[in-house]
Amino acid sequence: MRTVTKETITAAFLAYCGDDTNPRLRFILEKLAHHLHDFARETGLTHAEWRKGLELLQKTGEITTPERNEYVLMSDVLGLSSLVDMINSPDIGTPSSVLGPFHILGAPDLPVGGDMRQDNDGAAVIVSGYVRTPQGTPIKGAEIEIWQTADNGLYSNQDEQQPEYNLRAHMVVGEDGLYRFSTVRPAPYTVPDDGPVGELLHATGRHPWRPSHLHFIITAPGYRTLVTEVFPSDDPYLDEDAVFGVRERLIMNYVEQTSLDARPDGLDIADRLTVPFFTVDFDFVLAEE
Amino acid sequence: MRTVTKETITAAFLAYCGDDTNPRLRFILEKLAHHLHDFARETGLTHAEWRKGLELLQKTGEITTPERNEYVLMSDVLGLSSLVDMINSPDIGTPSSVLGPFHILGAPDLPVGGDMRQDNDGAAVIVSGYVRTPQGTPIKGAEIEIWQTADNGLYSNQDEQQPEYNLRAHMVVGEDGLYRFSTVRPAPYTVPDDGPVGELLHATGRHPWRPSHLHFIITAPGYRTLVTEVFPSDDPYLDEDAVFGVRERLIMNYVEQTSLDARPDGLDIADRLTVPFFTVDFDFVLAEE
Numbered sequence: 001m002r003t004v005t006k007e008t009i010t011a012a013f014l015a016y017c018g019d020d021t022n023p024r025l026r027f028i029l030e031k032l033a034h035h036l037h038d039f040a041r042e043t044g045l046t047h048a049e050w051r052k053g054l055e056l057l058q059k060t061g062e063i064t065t066p067e068r069n070e071y072v073l074m075s076d077v078l079g080l081s082s083l084v085d086m087i088n089s090p091d092i093g094t095p096s097s098v099l100g101p102f103h104i105l106g107a108p109d110l111p112v113g114g115d116m117r118q119d120n121d122g123a124a125v126i127v128s129g130y131v132r133t134p135q136g137t138p139i140k141g142a143e144i145e146i147w148q149t150a151d152n153g154l155y156s157n158q159d160e161q162q163p164e165y166n167l168r169a170h171m172v173v174g175e176d177g178l179y180r181f182s183t184v185r186p187a188p189y190t191v192p193d194d195g196p197v198g199e200l201l202h203a204t205g206r207h208p209w210r211p212s213h214l215h216f217i218i219t220a221p222g223y224r225t226l227v228t229e230v231f232p233s234d235d236p237y238l239d240e241d242a243v244f245g246v247r248e249r250l251i252m253n254y255v256e257q258t259s260l261d262a263r264p265d266g267l268d269i270a271d272r273l274t275v276p277f278f279t280v281d282f283d284f285v286l287a288e289e
Numbered sequence: 290m291r292t293v294t295k296e297t298i299t300a301a302f303l304a305y306c307g308d309d310t311n312p313r314l315r316f317i318l319e320k321l322a323h324h325l326h327d328f329a330r331e332t333g334l335t336h337a338e339w340r341k342g343l344e345l346l347q348k349t350g351e352i353t354t355p356e357r358n359e360y361v362l363m364s365d366v367l368g369l370s371s372l373v374d375m376i377n378s379p380d381i382g383t384p385s386s387v388l389g390p391f392h393i394l395g396a397p398d399l400p401v402g403g404d405m406r407q408d409n410d411g412a413a414v415i416v417s418g419y420v421r422t423p424q425g426t427p428i429k430g431a432e433i434e435i436w437q438t439a440d441n442g443l444y445s446n447q448d449e450q451q452p453e454y455n456l457r458a459h460m461v462v463g464e465d466g467l468y469r470f471s472t473v474r475p476a477p478y479t480v481p482d483d484g485p486v487g488e489l490l491h492a493t494g495r496h497p498w499r500p501s502h503l504h505f506i507i508t509a510p511g512y513r514t515l516v517t518e519v520f521p522s523d524d525p526y527l528d529e530d531a532v533f534g535v536r537e538r539l540i541m542n543y544v545e546q547t548s549l550d551a552r553p554d555g556l557d558i559a560d561r562l563t564v565p566f567f568t569v570d571f572d573f574v575l576a577e578e
Contacts, residue, residue, distance in 0.1 A: 002527055002535045006375045009533055013368045016529070018494020025492060031332050033367065035324035040372050043320050050373045054360045061350020071343045078322065079302045083329050084339045086295045203314060205307020231291075238291055240305070244298055246291045 010037045056196050063195040069101060073197045076243035077206075083244075090224060092134050093287035095247040097229040100215065102155040107145055110169035113266035115182045120167065122151035122184030124277040125254065128264055130177040131218060131284045138177025139286060142220035145170050146181065149212070153189035182269040185254065185278065186212040188237050201242070208242050211235035216284065223286035230282055254278040299326045345485050352484040356446075358390060362486045365532035366495075372533075379513060381423050382576035384536040386518040389504065391444040396434055399458035402555035404471045409456065411440035411473030413566040414543065417553050419466040420507060420573045427466025428575060431509035434459050435470065438501070442478035471558040474543065474567065475501040477526050490531070497531050500524035505573065512575035519571055543567040 004012050013033045017026050039045070060070045075081045081098050089096040110116060117124060131142040147168045149155055156166040167186075173179050190208040193201055201208055213229040231238060233251050256276050257263075263270055264279065293301050302322045306315050328334070349359045364370045370387050378385040399405060406413060420431040436457040438444050445455040456475075462468050479497040482490055490497055502518040520527060522540050546552075547565050556562070 002537050002540060004371065004533055004535065006372060009368045009372050009375070012533060016493065016495050021493045028332050028334075028338065029493065031328050035328045036367060036369055037372055039320050039324045040369060040376060043317050044376055045317075045373050047373060047377055049317065050364070050369070054358070054364060057346060057360050058350060058353060058358075061347060061353065064347060064350065069343070069347075071346050075339070075343060078325060079298045080325055080329060080339070082293065083295060083298050083326055084334050084336060086293075086298070087329060087333055088336060204305065204310045204318065206305050244293055244301060246293065248291050251291060 006041060010034055013037075056199075059196045068192060070192075070195050070197060072101060073191060073195075074200075076191070077197055077201060079244045081243065085227075090287035093224070093285040094226055094228060094283075095249050096227050097245045097247060097250060098243060099217075099227050100229075102157060103145075103147060103215065103217070104157055104165075104168070106165070107147065107168035107170045108165050110146075110171050110181060111268075112171060112174060112178060113180050113268055114169070114171070115268040116146065116167060116169045117183050117269065118166070120150055120184045122187075124182060124269070124273060125185050125280060126180065126182050126264055126267065126269075126277065127214065127280045127282065128178070128180040129282045129284065131173050131179060131220070131286065132177050134285055134287065138173075138175070139220045139223065140173070140175050140177060142173045142177065142218055142223075142284075142286070143170065144173065144179050144284075145215075145217040146183075147215045148183065148186040149189055151184055151187055153187040179284075180264060180266065182267060182273075183214075185232075186214060188212045188235060191242050206242065207240070209237045210241050210243060211237035211246060213245070218284050218286060220286055222289055224289050226284060226286055228284075230280075252280050252282045254280055295330060299323055302326075345488075348485045357481065359481075359484050359486060361390060362480060362484075363489075365480070366486055366490060368533045370532065374516075379576035382513070382574040383515055383517060383572075384538050385516050386534045386536060386539060387532060388506075388516050389518075391446060392434075392436060392504065392506070393446055393454075393457070395454070396436065396457035396459045397454050399435075399460050399470060400557075401460060401463060401467060402469050402557055403458070403460070404557040405435065405456060405458045406472050406558065407455070409439055409473045411476075413471060413558070413562060414474050414569060415469065415471050415553055415556065415558075415566065416503065416569045416571070417467065417469040418570055418572045420462050420468060420509065420575065421466050422512075423574055423576070427462075427464070428509045428512065429462070429464050429466065431462050431466065431507055431512075431573075431575070432459065433462065433468050433573075434504075434506040435472075436504045437472065437475040438478055440473055440476055442476040469553060469555065471556060471562075472503075474521075475503060477501045477524060480531050495531065496529070498526045499530050499532060500526035500535060502534070507573050507575060509575060511578055513578055515573060515575055517573075519569075541569050541571045543569055 010033050064070045085096050131139045156162040193208040211231050213231045215229050218226040231251050233253050258276050299322050353359045374385050420428045445451040482497040500520050502520045507515040520540050522542050545565050
């Protein structure tokens, strides 16, 4: 393309793509070139800004380890991760939200009504609900993975003081679709802000806080797997989640209970519970595959 | 933003930017979020494709060293580097083109008419021209840096067989604005294609070749610095430069000379030149600052 200009370079790029190129890859690259080139044209990007952008990508790579993926975090704070979640979330059923980097495989089994709180500090919370279809039918045998931060805002794999699978569980619901467990109230926490992502947050006057939340993955044969998070309605960061994970339909209430009569049925922790404690009710609605 | 949706997330991102944000940074981030989010929305980007993209960025970082910047190369083959060049190139004067990764500081001084060829293999070429204003006035004292590949397609800093500053020179033009040197014809070469950039090229049926070229940086007080490349009109890769560096106004002719009478004046190499040799005429026109 000896006649390449600011205006024709996008077409020149597309013309380079061979006929054998995978059609989906070609479509993605077409959109990528279109938006990348328009971004440069519309901003009048200077050489210095271009270099700064490439340096930011390079520094993002330098801080990335198997335990800390700064590229994912960059995608998170730019809203891309949440957008991809929303794009791929079915319109019916409970919305999905970001998986995050703290999920680990192999969480221990917990029966319905079991206690995930163990020796953890923090307010006792009983979380209950049904796994059901959009029509309200219980989904028998659905499997739930649960994980959350301790009272100090850290997940077990961030904190050497916690047992390996602290505040993590795997539960199978019964005939009625009910899930229920006792735990502690999770805490808000900050995403790592000592790297390139932090540089971006600081330069734009943004804080690194996420509202507290409970993570869930729910699977059942014949239904779309749901990866989501559930947020309390009174969290101070609900309207300013650094990674854009909050959805209106993922907000629940911590209801303070001052009488032991309010204990739900079938709790392992029933005899050890003291007032006040909190109850949370949240149903998960799975879309068919 | 508890009401964030696929449609509102771009506005939510912008609303996070504090009032104290540098206005230029805010403008760039606004355009970045707009195009990044539109890219995801228009492609219906899946989680698997999103992960693949982040992995590509991560692999680009893993192969990057002080000697090989794969991010720059990725920007090159996506057309971004050339586009940034064109955006920042003044409309008048000789067009700029990509600097590339092979420029090094400290090239030896060569007088006008000096010999850069030395012991290099390859066809002898005499390159001449004027550094001048758009009105044709010579720019006395303009400084020129020149670098190019040897006959094997490698730059001196890629090839241990070549002396450190082989085929590199720094020249100051005199009163008449004339520059002139003898050299060898540079060779086409491939950009590195054994990393993530190569993966992209192979997946889209693209080759990694660049047409042969001479690199120049031209500076003069009161004028915009010109970073450019000059390409031969008969190069087989002229219409398919892997990094989009060719501009119509950067094409010159190698004219074959079969008589020593065609030697330009004032050549160090005059007595050692044999026929056939080539002459190239190319003027550099600098825009005022």
